[in-house]
Amino acid sequence: xxxxxxLLKISANVVIDEKKANYKIIxxxxxxxxxxxxxxxxxxxxxVVSVTGVDYPDKVEVIWHVSSYSVEDLKGINxxxxxxxxxxxxxxxxxxxxxxxxxxxPVTVPSLVKIWPSAIFNExxxxxxxxxxxxxxxxxxxxxxxxxxxxxxxxxxxxTYNRVNLLKYLxxxxxx
Amino acid sequence: xSEKIFNIDDLQNIxxxxxxxxxxxxxxxxxxxxxxxxxxxxDGDIIVKVDPDIGFVHRTSEWLSERREWIKAIPIVERIMxxxxxxxxxxxxxxxxxxxxxxxxxxxxxxxxLVAEINRITSHLYGIGIFGIFLGSSTVYMxxxxxxxxxxxxxxxxxxxxxxxSYIIPGGVRWDIPNGFKERAExxxxxxxxxxxxxxxxxxxxxxxxxxxINVGVLKKEDAISLGVVGPNLRASGxxxxxxxHQPYAAYPNLDFExxxxxxxxxxxxxxxxxxxxxxxxxxxxQILKDLPEGKIIADQIYNQLNPVxxxxxxxxxxxxxxxxxxxxxxxxxxATAKVEAGRGEIFFYIKSTGDKYPYRFRWxxxxxxxxxxxxxxxxxxxxxxxxxxxxxxxxxxxxxxR
Numbered sequence: 001x002x003x004x005x006x007l008l009k010i011s012a013n014v015v016i017d018e019k020k021a022n023y024k025i026i027x028x029x030x031x032x033x034x035x036x037x038x039x040x041x042x043x044x045x046x047x048v049v050s051v052t053g054v055d056y057p058d059k060v061e062v063i064w065h066v067s068s069y070s071v072e073d074l075k076g077i078n079x080x081x082x083x084x085x086x087x088x089x090x091x092x093x094x095x096x097x098x099x100x101x102x103x104x105x106p107v108t109v110p111s112l113v114k115i116w117p118s119a120i121f122n123e124x125x126x127x128x129x130x131x132x133x134x135x136x137x138x139x140x141x142x143x144x145x146x147x148x149x150x151x152x153x154x155x156x157x158x159x160t161y162n163r164v165n166l167l168k169y170l171x172x173x174x175x176x
Numbered sequence: 177x178s179e180k181i182f183n184i185d186d187l188q189n190i191x192x193x194x195x196x197x198x199x200x201x202x203x204x205x206x207x208x209x210x211x212x213x214x215x216x217x218x219d220g221d222i223i224v225k226v227d228p229d230i231g232f233v234h235r236t237s238e239w240l241s242e243r244r245e246w247i248k249a250i251p252i253v254e255r256i257m258x259x260x261x262x263x264x265x266x267x268x269x270x271x272x273x274x275x276x277x278x279x280x281x282x283x284x285x286x287x288x289x290l291v292a293e294i295n296r297i298t299s300h301l302y303g304i305g306i307f308g309i310f311l312g313s314s315t316v317y318m319x320x321x322x323x324x325x326x327x328x329x330x331x332x333x334x335x336x337x338x339x340x341x342s343y344i345i346p347g348g349v350r351w352d353i354p355n356g357f358k359e360r361a362e363x364x365x366x367x368x369x370x371x372x373x374x375x376x377x378x379x380x381x382x383x384x385x386x387x388x389x390i391n392v393g394v395l396k397k398e399d400a401i402s403l404g405v406v407g408p409n410l411r412a413s414g415x416x417x418x419x420x421x422h423q424p425y426a427a428y429p430n431l432d433f434e435x436x437x438x439x440x441x442x443x444x445x446x447x448x449x450x451x452x453x454x455x456x457x458x459x460x461x462x463q464i465l466k467d468l469p470e471g472k473i474i475a476d477q478i479y480n481q482l483n484p485v486x487x488x489x490x491x492x493x494x495x496x497x498x499x500x501x502x503x504x505x506x507x508x509x510x511x512a513t514a515k516v517e518a519g520r521g522e523i524f525f526y527i528k529s530t531g532d533k534y535p536y537r538f539r540w541x542x543x544x545x546x547x548x549x550x551x552x553x554x555x556x557x558x559x560x561x562x563x564x565x566x567x568x569x570x571x572x573x574x575x576x577x578x579r
Contacts, residue, residue: 022512047401047402048404049524049546050539050541055537065524069400069410069417075417078423078515080526117402117404129238144230144579145231145234
């Protein structure tokens with residue numbers, strides 16, 4: 001099986017680094033990501049190693065790193081399934097004043113948990129850190145962060161926190 | 177026991193409302209759960225649903241590492257994985273070396289494997305000890321933690337620190353092997369082989385242990401693959417996968433070792449596989465000490481950056497001091513992934529550089545985080561009294577999962 005040809009059938013945009021055994025598929029259209037993931041699973045990529053985002057000024061890149069336990073030829077390959085999503089414009093500037101960290105609108109992508117159940121906790125983490133809403137995830141809740149960080153998306157590059165407001169917030173918690 | 181194959185829709189389909197079920201919160205400050213909370217829905221004393229609530233020891237290691245120089249991430253990742261420090265250090269350095277395009281010399285590769293295997297034995301002994309106290313055996317807990325000490329002393333002799341060694345740096349390692357290390361190591365290995373027989377008598381072949389672990393917490397092969405479980409837990413379910421074999425790094429391509437696998441995937445198999453891996457690690461340490469090649473312990477690109485005082489120090493004491501390059505390191509733009517088989521499973525690193533002083537994206541996934549599905553899936557259908565057995569058998573370490 002020539003893995004490169006099989007990957008090129010799924011998407012024309014494939015980056016391959018043979019030396020480091022790194023393979024990357026870039027899907028531009030969120031509608032096609034489900035089909036691409038299904039065909040990867042049929043090839044033998046049976047589990048997700050990591051789901052994460054990479055934050056850029058105008059877009060968030062969602063990356064599913066997948067690998068294989070069952071097919072001998074694929075065990076040495078790290079494949080990154082990449083989906084860049086444009087960030088929505090900030091609608092209401094005034095809303096940002098209330099919380100100690102400024103609120104930013106999240107982005108929405110389809111969830112791949114139905115195909116790879118191993119993504120379930122990884123997608124929850126990417127959701128709270130980057131504000132990526134995975135549509136179709138059965139259990140999309142916050143995983144690691146405490147509640148004062150709700151909707152602040154701390155791993156984005158423009159995350160700033162206002163210490164005065166944070167202290168006020170913590171004082172409120174103490175008074176309760 | 178969960179007979180059917182895991183289905184993701186089950187998470188929504190379980191109806192846990194109403195008065196029929198008791199909701200029990202185990203943790204977060206409970207000796208049986210460590211720094212995490214396990215929310216359990218019970219029907220009588222049968223577990224119906226489990227929701228692991230983690231994040232109590234989240235230390236924002238990704239956020240911190242993205243705001244520091246490249247070299248400063250090494251102490252951060254080490255302190256997250258305390259029983260497994262060398263592997264966290266090694267995985268990060270491998271990713272950085274791929275970006276920099278540096279290949280360490282053979283002697284450094286062997287020393288990396290040496291310290292990694294010593295660390296794997298301490299990590300497995302830690303896991304066996306914790307499993308012992310979960311089943312109520314204080315003896316094994318004391319034995320295992322006591323027998324960790326000779327190996328930790330070996331690490332101290334080699335690296336200068338007991339746990340947080342920071343031994344591996346881009347391009348090589350920091351110290352060469354000291355005088356008398358080989359003889360000392362051989363003594364420790366022989367001691368451990370004798371002790372493994374004692375462990376088999378009092379612990380592994382003990383009928384009480386077998387009665388409490390056989391057929392408890394069974395994870396089938398198909399489930400292990402689809403849930404993405406890692407490390408000894410994966411191999412106990414019969415999947416032949418080891419990063420040291422399939423994506424070799426350090427000196428592992430040159431070493432002769434086996435990857436033990438089991439068939440049943442229950443708690444007892446997960447105990448046995450750790451004992452087998454200790455035996456394989458002992459075998460590998462002997463090979464490394466026998467075949468250790470001569471030569472430099474640091475790559476030429478780094479060696480040439482040392483100033484005359486540092487070079488003199490390197491020749492006399494066999495110690496690499498940090499050149500200014502280390503703190504001003506700016507790897508060329510690009511991205512790199514690295515995988516390392518740690519004691520508990522596979523560590524994964526994804527690092528993106530924009531040619532800047534700091535990493536642009538620093539992502540890592542630890543083995544305990546990937547073993548989380550054990551709680552949601554494997555514990556369902558067992559009695560509550562089996563939950564500590566399942567928890568102890570997977571060797572879960574909450575600070576490592578929370579990062």
